[in-house]
Amino acid sequence: MSLTILKKQDLSEFVRNLLPLYRVGGPVQTNGGYSFQVIEDPEDLKLEYTTTILPPKKFLMPPKETLFEFDDAHNGKIHVPEMDPPTVIFGVHTCDVHAIQLLDHVFSTTYEDPNYTNRRKQTIIISVECLTPCDENSFCKSMGTLSADEGFDLHLVDLGDAYAVDAGTEAGQGLLQYAKTKPALPEDLQSLNNVLSEKWPHFPYRLDFDVSDLPSLLSMSMKNPLWEELGERCLACAACTNVCPTCFCFNVKDEIDLNLTSGERVRMWDSCQLDDFATVAGGHNFRKSRALRQRHRFMRKGKYILGAHNFLGCVGCGRCARACLVDITPVGVFNELYRRREV
C-alpha cells in the first residue's frame, strides 16, 4: 500500500461516489460548532473542524440500540433486528482513533459482543491528522494520541491544496477506487514530512508529569482528599461520561409496545456518575457519594481500564472538560493529584 494524493477539490466527488454504497458519516458544521452526522450532501463534510460534542463512537455504539425484538412476550418469540448499513466515517481525529481501538478490545475480548463487532466489521474509518490543537482543553500530546500508527483504514494529512492519503488496511485501499487519486511524488513526500514535523510544537504538553506515571500516581491517590473536594462540586449530571469517546458502560431495558405483547430489549449509554449506578436490589449503593463516583471515573480512565484492557481509558480529547458545568477536568485533576502526591 502506498501513499497517494487526493486534491481537495476531488474530495466531494469521492464522498458522492460512496453515498449509494455506504452510510457516510463525518463532521458537519452545526449551530456554533461541529457534529458527527450522516452526510447527505458531500459539501457538508468539514474535515478542518475543531472538535465535536459527541465522539464518532455514536456510529459504533449508538446512545440507544435494539438488542433483540420480541413478537410475543408470553411465548418468547425473539428475533434480532436488522443491522446498520456498511458505514464510512470521515474525519476521525487520532484521539478518537485511539478510543475506538479501546472499544474494539472491550467488545471483542472474553465474550464477543456482536452488537458492536458486527457494526465495527463493516465500518471504514478515515482519520485526519490534527495540525493545530482543538482548543485549550485538548491534551492529546500528553496522552500520546496526537498520532496514530494503526486503527484507521485511510488516514488523511492536509498538505494545503491536497490530502496525502495513507491506506492502513486493504479495506481502505479498496475504497480508493472511488477517489480520483494520483501516486505521491517525492515533493509530496517532502511536503508531508514538513507538515508533520511542523505541527508538534503547536501542541503543548499539559500534564505536569509523564503519562506513564499516571497509573502509579492514581494508585497512591485512593485516599487523597481531592476526591471529596470534587464530590462537593460535582453535580452528578453525567455530562462527562456521555461525551467521552472511551466510556462504554450501558444499561439494558425492555420497552414494550402499546399492545403489551410485542416490544424490544434495548441498551443505552449509562453513567457511573449517576446515583444508582452501583446500587443493588436490596438498596445498598457501593458508590453512594459523588466523591466516590468521581474517584471511580478517574481511576477507571487512568488505571482500571489499563489493567483490564491494556489501553489508557483517556485519550486527551478534552470533551469532558468542555462539557463539565463546574470545571472538573482531567488535566486539572491529574495535575492536582501530582502536586499533592506524597513522596
Next chain:
Amino acid sequence: MIANNKNQTTSLSQAGVDGHLFMPTMARITSVQQMTALEKVFKLELPDGLSLGNRPGQFVEVSVLGVGEAPISISSSPSRSNGNFEVCVRKVGDVTSAMHTLEPGDTVGIRGPFGRGFPIEKFRGKDLLFAPGGLGLAPLRSLINQVLDDRALFNRVTILYGARSPSEMLFKDDLEEWSRRSDVDLFVTVDRGDETWKGNVGVITTLFRQVSLYPRNTVAAVCGPPVMYRFVLMELLGKGLSEGNIYLSLERHMKCGVGKCGHCQINNVYACQSGPVFPYSEIKGMEEAL
C-alpha cells in the same frame, strides 16, 4: 468461547444464542413454591434437553420479556439437577415482581451461567464452614447440597445460618434435612424471635461462639447482605482462618453478566466475571469491595 452448536454440547452457552450474546434461551417454569412472604423458588427447565452446566456460586440472568432482566443466583446443586435448576427470587424490583406473577407453564429467558463459582475441588479433605445470611442461603444451598452429595470427600461440615425472623427463614426442608444429619452441624439464629421460636436470637456472628474450629484445616464460604461481611470476617479471622481460605460471594447488579456494562465493577475487576465468589485474600484492602 463456548460453541453453541446443540449437536456438540448439551450445556447452555454463556455466549448467547447463535452468536447473539444478549439473546436469552426460553426456559419453562415447572413449579413455583412460595417460601416466605417475599420469596418464591422457581424450578426451571431448559428446552431441547439442554442442561445449565453450572457450578455452585454461579448466577444466571433471568428475563421476563417486556419487563427486563436481572441477575439471580442458582440455588440448586448441580448434583441434583435432573435436567432442572432452581432460583430463589425475592420480590424486590420490577423483574422479580413480574416473576412472582408467573405460574408453572410460563416461560422466562435465561442467559448464563456466569461468573466464577466456589472452587469446590480445593475444599476436599477440609473442614467446611458455611455462613449464609438471609437470601445468601440461596447460592450456598447449591454448594452445601453438592458437598453433602459427595460427603465422603470432605471433613467436618458446619452451617451457621442467620435469618431476620422465623417467618423469613428460607429452604426449611433443607434446614430440617441438614439438622437431622449426624454428619452436619447446623446452627440457626434469627435477629428477632416470635412466640413460636425457641432457638437462638441474635445476629449471625453470635453463632460463632458456639462453634470450635481447627483453623488450619477450615475453609469458609460466606454469602449475605453487604453489611454482614465485615462482622463475619472479624469472627473468621479472629478464629485464625487464613485469608485465602475465606470465600465471599459479593452482591452486585450485574446487568450484562459478560464483563461489559460496568455496573458490577469493583476497581478493575468485573464481579460478573472474576466473581461473584472471591477469596478474601484477593479483595482485602480493595476499596469499595466490601
